[in-house]
Amino acid sequence: MTETTEYDVVVLGAGPVGENVADRTRAAGLSTAVVENELVGGECSYWACMPSKALLRPVIARADARRTPGLAAAVRGPLDTRAVLSHRDEVAAHWKDDGQVGWLESTGARFYRGHGRLAGPRRVTVTGPDGETHVLTARQAVAVCTGSRAVLPDLPGLADAKPWTSREATSADRAPGRLVVVGGGVVGVEMATAWQHLGSQVTLLVRGDRLLPRMEPFAGELVAESLREAGADVRTGTSVRSVARAGDTVTVTLDNGERIEADELLIATGRAPRTDDLGLDTVGLPQGDWLPVDDSLRVEGHPWLYAVGDVNHRALLTHQGKYQARIAGAAIAARAQGVPILETDRWGAHAATADHAAVPQVVFTDPEAAAAGLTLAEAEAAGHRVRAVDYDIASVSGAYLYAEGYRGRARMVVDLDREVVLGVTFVGPGVGELIHSATIAVAGEVPLERLWHAVPSYPTISEVWLRLLEAYRQG
Structure with a gap:
């Protein structure tokens, strides 16, 4: 006999996004169930962020070493591919999720392994690996955190x-x-x-x-x-x-x-949302589509339904999904307690405003490419009166010390009316660690007259900030 179990919140998907939603709702005292059909930890832990960076880290480290006088001769040989793959396997926990399941359950959330589908408002059915069915109802919210999948084009023979x-x-x-x-x-x-x-x-x-x-x-x-x-x-x-x-x-x-x-x-x-078999049709939504949301991550027209992470198509990045999860968890908890959602509160705790203009990303190639905010073309298309300031990162002393023959470039996109930074792009060895400073400048809308007094340490690559600001002032 199938029994119905009631929770305050039901989360579909136990990747980083679903885990963070559950962690926040549990911390607020809300009973929470989490449903996952694959591995707890999701795409990022087993097939994306973590294993890909485990493959790329030795590549980038060797490239940096080869550009370092006194060390280059020691790293002329090929990478030990077997050792790299073995370490990748460890980083991906050998595709076993025991540790992540343990962490999830330690939050007090109830974990259901199986395929979850909506079966009407606030109602979810879970079909387990053994065919057993559970019916879950949510007093407050259902959060869809099922992420995205790779898209294969319609090519003959593919x-x-x-x-x-x-x-x-x-x-x-x-x-x-x-x-x-x-x-x-x-x-x-x-x-x-x-x-x-x-x-x-x-x-x-x-x-x-x-x-x-x-x-x-x-x-x-x-x-x-x-x-x-x-x-x-x-x-x-x-x-x-x-x-x-x-x-x-x-x-x-x-x-x-x-x-x-x-x-x-x-x-x-490309990517597509994992919404094709979620029972969205039972609540009047098309299956297989992205789920549009407001800034509190609530699906339009469905006050009990949230879509968090890749599935809403706002920013298909793990760190942005986790950011959204913190916002969604806070919003669900506030609404459960009858607290008004104020998108202009001191911390902006209930509004995912960073998704609009301050999204950071690092591409872990050699050289690294890192960006936050708008590109020049995006800023112009949005109607801003802007100016782009470029600088050769190799001209910075820190870059010269970082690597012989350093090649890199920086661009700062400035809103001329407000004199704040709308976007920054760095390309070059070691720039991935610079991008948070750019994110702070963009998200904080820090006036250039104040950035001028944020003194970068010498000799580091971050001195490129000073050079960009000097170039802007010299106009």
Whole structure:
């Protein structure tokens, strides 16, 4: 007999976003159930952020060492691919979630392993691995935190070619001899970087005219230059017509008729929401679509339903999803206690305003590409009167000491009417750790006249801030 269990909050999805929503609602004293069909910890822990960075960290460390006088000769050899993959396995907990389940349960949340579907307002059915069914009802809220999945384009022969997606690319147990990567976004360039340096011959095919199209143009240009120097074949303005697999060989046919043979094919062309089998139709919402939300992460027209993280399409980044989870948890708790939601409160605790203008991102290639806020093109399109200030990071003393032959570039986009920073982009070795300073400047709308008095330490790469401000003042 199926029993119905009541909770204050039911969370669908136990990735970093769902975990953080549950942690916040439990801390507020709300009974909480969490439903997960795969591994607790989600995409980030097992197939994205963590394993991908475990693959990339040795690549970047070796590249930095090779640019350091006195150390370069000691790191001329290839990476120990087996050791890198073994460490990656440890970082991904060998794709077992016992530790994360233990943490989740330590918060006081009740964990249900199985597939959860809405069955009407505030009602969720969970079908477990053994076929057992649970019915959960939520007194206050249901939070959909199911994330996104890789999208495969409609290419002739692709389904039978057994292509890699980001999951296979980050969990592979060997380096393919030849790897074709389709897509020039973050997943495409990061995995092209990792596998080229781990022993594969990579061909990167990009339909557009540059890599990393959502960043400033120079970011993609510098990353492409580095990939080519590493031996990768990088082609822009290139489209795939069809794909075929025969045994261990994949043949990719381009629009111009050229054929490229490879051992594996990685498709990295986009993401789609995991909402196609969630029972959204039972509450009047289309299945398979992104879920639009307000700044408290509540689904429009459904006061009890929240969509947090990738699933709402505001910012498909783990750190932004966790940020949203903190906002959603606070909003759910406040509404449960009858506290008015004030989007202008001192901390802005109930409004995810950072999703609009201060989103940071680091692309862990060699060189690293890091950005926060708007690009110049985005700022102009939004109607701002702006000016871009560029600086060669290699001219900063800290960069000269960081690496011989340092190559990098910085851009600061300034709102001329308010004289605040709307966006910053850094490209170069070691710039990933700089981006939080840019995020603070953008999110805090710090006036340039105050930034002038934020003195960077010498000799560090962060001195680029002083050079950007000097260049702006010299106009």
